[in-house]
Amino acid sequence: MGAGPAGIYTVDALVKSGAEVSVDLFERMPAPFGLIRYGVAPDHPRIKGIVDALHKVLEKPGVRLFGNVDYGRDVKLEELRQFYDAVVFSTGAVEDRPLEIPGIGLDGSHGAADFVSWYDGHPDAPRAWPLTARSVAVLGVGNVALDVARVLAKSAEEMLATEIPDNVHAGLAASAVTDVHVFGRRGPAQAKFTPLELRELDHSPTVEVVVDPEDIEFDEGSIAAIRASKQVDMVVKTLQEWAIRDVGTRPRRLHLHFFHAPTAVLGADGKVTGLRTERTELTGDGDVRGTGVFHDWDVQAVYRAVGYLSSHLAELPFDHVSGTVPHSKGRVLDVDEDLVPGVYVSGWIKRGPIGLIGHTKGCSSETVASLLADAPTLRPAPHPDPSAVLSFLHDRGIEFTTWQGWKNLDAYERSLGVPHGRERIKVVEREEMIRASRG
Known part of the structure; x- marks a missing residue:
C-alpha cells in the first residue's frame, strides 16, 4: 500500500x-x-x-x-x-507535527505540509492560498523549511519554468511577500539543511539571502559536529560566507536566523500580527538554553516546518x-x-x-x-x-x-505544457486526472 x-x-x-x-x-x-x-x-x-x-x-x-x-x-x-x-x-x-505554543491556531498560522500540498497541486488541497502577508516567518531549519521559504520568496515568473499548475502560478503572482524569515532554535552547525538545498537559495535573481553575523557561533559540540561531517562543514561554510558579505539589492529578502526559539505567535482579532522568539545560547555540547531575552518580529503569517507525522x-x-x-x-x-x-x-x-x-x-x-x-x-x-x-x-x-493510465496522464500533462514552452503543467483536479488516465 x-x-x-x-x-x-x-x-x-x-x-x-x-x-x-x-x-x-x-x-x-x-x-x-x-x-x-x-x-x-x-x-x-x-x-x-x-x-x-x-x-x-x-x-x-x-x-x-x-x-x-x-x-x-x-x-x-x-x-x-x-x-x-x-x-x-x-x-x-x-500531516504536520504539532507545535504547542500560544497563538499557533491563529488565522495566518499554517502547517508546512498544507502549503506544500497546495504548491505541488495535490488534488485534496485548496485551490487558493492566502498570500497577503508582506513579512512571513518559517519555523524550522530542515529542507522542508527551505522549500517553503524559497517558494514564498521567489517570483511567480521564475516558477513558470517548473510544472506548477495555473492556480499556483496565479496565487504566487498575487503574493505580497517581500521578506521571509526562517528561524532555528539552535546554531548553524545544528541546522538540518543539506548543502545543495541551502546553496539553491542564493540562485534566484530576485531573492537576497541574509544571515546575521551574530548568529554565526560555535561551541565544542558544534566544532565536533563540523569535523565529523562533510555536509555540516559545507553548510557552515556557506552560512559564514553569506554572513560576511554585503547585503545586495534584490527585491525580496530571505533571512536565516539562528539561536531564536519560537515562544508565541502574536495576534489581534484572531489573525497573526507577529512572532515572539527567545534568544538562545550554546551550552557546550551543541545544545542550547534560553537566555530570557525575547524579540517580537513583525510578521503577518507563520509557517511551521517542524516535521511530518x-x-x-x-x-x-x-x-x-x-x-x-x-x-x-x-x-x-x-x-x-x-x-x-x-x-x-x-x-x-x-x-x-x-x-x-x-x-x-x-x-x-x-x-x-x-x-x-x-x-x-x-x-x-x-x-x-x-x-x-x-x-x-x-x-x-x-x-x-493503472500504470498505462499514468502513461496517459503523463502524456496529457506534457501536452498541456507544449503551447507555453513548458515541459509539463500538472493536473490538479482528481476527476481530470482520472479522465486523462483513461486516454
Whole structure:
C-alpha cells in the first residue's frame, strides 16, 4: 500500500531478489510517486529525476499499479489478505507535527505540509492560498523549511519554468511577500539543511539571502559536529560566507536566523500580527538554553516546518507519539509485541519522517529481507489469481487507475505544457486526472 519511493523501492527489492513474485502496488492518488510528485518542491528537477528510476521498476513484468484506491475506505486489510500472501504498508507521512505554543491556531498560522500540498497541486488541497502577508516567518531549519521559504520568496515568473499548475502560478503572482524569515532554535552547525538545498537559495535573481553575523557561533559540540561531517562543514561554510558579505539589492529578502526559539505567535482579532522568539545560547555540547531575552518580529503569517507525522492506518497498531507502526525489522507487531503474520511496513510509516529519499532503499531492503525469510511459513492467499482482485475492485465500483493510465496522464500533462514552452503543467483536479488516465 503506497506507490511513493518507499513502496516502489520495496517492489524493486522483491523483483531483484530472484524469488518468484508478483506484486500489486496500491496508491490512494490517481498517479504514482507519492513524495516525489506531492512533497518535493517543483523547482527541484534533479530530485524529480528520481522518477526515471522509479519508472523502470513499474515497467517490470509481474508488477501492477492500482491508483485511486484508498486503504481503509475502498479496501481493508482482511480483504487484501484474500488476494495476497503478504501486505506491505509504505504510506509515508502527510500531516504536520504539532507545535504547542500560544497563538499557533491563529488565522495566518499554517502547517508546512498544507502549503506544500497546495504548491505541488495535490488534488485534496485548496485551490487558493492566502498570500497577503508582506513579512512571513518559517519555523524550522530542515529542507522542508527551505522549500517553503524559497517558494514564498521567489517570483511567480521564475516558477513558470517548473510544472506548477495555473492556480499556483496565479496565487504566487498575487503574493505580497517581500521578506521571509526562517528561524532555528539552535546554531548553524545544528541546522538540518543539506548543502545543495541551502546553496539553491542564493540562485534566484530576485531573492537576497541574509544571515546575521551574530548568529554565526560555535561551541565544542558544534566544532565536533563540523569535523565529523562533510555536509555540516559545507553548510557552515556557506552560512559564514553569506554572513560576511554585503547585503545586495534584490527585491525580496530571505533571512536565516539562528539561536531564536519560537515562544508565541502574536495576534489581534484572531489573525497573526507577529512572532515572539527567545534568544538562545550554546551550552557546550551543541545544545542550547534560553537566555530570557525575547524579540517580537513583525510578521503577518507563520509557517511551521517542524516535521511530518504519519496517519494511523485502520486495523494496524500505531504509536501516536512517533507516528509509526511498531515493527521488528519491518515485521508489524501488535499491542503485545507479537508478530502480525504477513503484514509489513516500509518507509516513513516504519521509521518516521527522517532521512533523504535515498535512505528509503536500505529501509525497504530490510523489510523485504524479513518478508522473504518468512515466506515459507506465510499463509497462502485464498484467492491468488491475478484476476480476483480486479473482480473485487470492479464489484466495489472503484474507479482505479493503472500504470498505462499514468502513461496517459503523463502524456496529457506534457501536452498541456507544449503551447507555453513548458515541459509539463500538472493536473490538479482528481476527476481530470482520472479522465486523462483513461486516454
